Amino acid sequence: MxxxxxxxxxxxxxxxxxxxxxxxxxxxxxxxxxxxxxxxxxxxxxxxxxxxxxxxxxxxKSGPSPCWEVKNCPAERRKQCPAWEFQAGELCWFINGTICECKAQKNWKGKMNICRDCQVLTPFL
CATH class of the missing domain: 1.10.260 (434 Repressor (Amino-terminal Domain))
Structure with a gap:
């Protein structure tokens, strides 16, 4: 930031x-x-x-759709993702280890480089 x-x-x-x-x-x-x-x-x-x-x-107002809907994640990827596991798709950017861009990011900086441009977080910015 x-x-x-x-x-x-x-x-x-x-x-x-x-x-x-x-x-x-x-x-x-x-x-x-x-x-x-x-x-x-x-x-x-x-x-x-x-x-x-x-x-x-x-x-x-109402928040965004869950990330797995926004990103159209396949069922197999959803099962591996902490956002799905904890049903926190509108807070995926808050959770480390989410599988964005088909892989979990290794650190917060890398994750946020993706999240800042994502439709899930951008409504808040």
Missing amino acids: DKQSFLLARKKLGKTQKQLAELLGSSIKAIQGYEQGWRSVPPHVERQVYFLLSRQQQKD
Whole structure:
């Protein structure tokens, strides 16, 4: 997540830097650093921000279809995917080990490079 995306997310959430810091269990200095680009946004913070955005969106209207429907995943792939196992298709981006692009990604950065362009996460961004 780059500094512009982080700032935009904070504004979409309608939070001040102080409020977001409290919500994320972080310091105001860290929030300022993310927004100025002095610090990179750690994966756990990025995940929390996306989660908050998704819950805000869910509150406002119905969420997206499950990922396996959006991606037309075959039954065999679904059975191997944690999103299917836990019936969390609208939160697939939140779960490590999901089988996106036909394979599980090895790290959060690689996973999010795929997820940021996916129809499941993009309605929240």
